[in-house]
Amino acid sequence: DAGVIQSPRHEVTEMGQEVTLRCKPISGHNSLFWYRQTMMRGLELLIYFNNNVPIDDSGMPEDRFSAKMPNASFSTLKIQPSEPRDSAVYFCASSLDRRETQYFGPGTRLLVL
């Protein structure tokens, strides 16, 4: 299996621009997670989907952030408008079920100037 796939791997954008991060979970996994990693706050869970339905979005920082999962093999995390404080590494992870082991993608390194 190819593992969790994320794109792009690196993104540099200017403040105010829209950013879309993409994730393809491991085939057959029905739970998907978006995390953000920063030096200051460590690893934070942003949102969790189960069977394509958002279950827990309490970690989403503010309305500028939105996430969708239109089907079992694709999810997006969108930031609009982006701000410099959004600069971080964004990870997607998937698991067979919500209580099973999570497998992480390689991350998207976002820099907002």
Added chain:
Amino acid sequence: GEDVEQSLFLSVREGDSSVINCTYTDSSSTYLYWYKQEPGAGLQLLTYIFSNMDMKQDQRLTVLLNKKDKHLSLRIADTQTGDSAIYFCAERATDSWGKLQFGAGTQVVVTP
């Protein structure tokens, strides 16, 4: 709320054993995990232990769990330069849908 704590840094000589410590607060946690993050990469699952176990060994890795003290440790035998990475401890809470609570990570540097 839950809080997982780890020491931030560990330096170890190549060939020695490394011990990374972690404390957690949810006494009813079911699973506890160790993940490894190499520079520029995602988190890689190393091993996990179920809460009804005291020890788990997997090749060079030994996980010890002290439920009374809520203390988890990861021992790496014969540490190699390739073991240089950040190691995250995580607990799976039982009072939620199974959310993982991660520690801040321990940076392990292996010196020749």
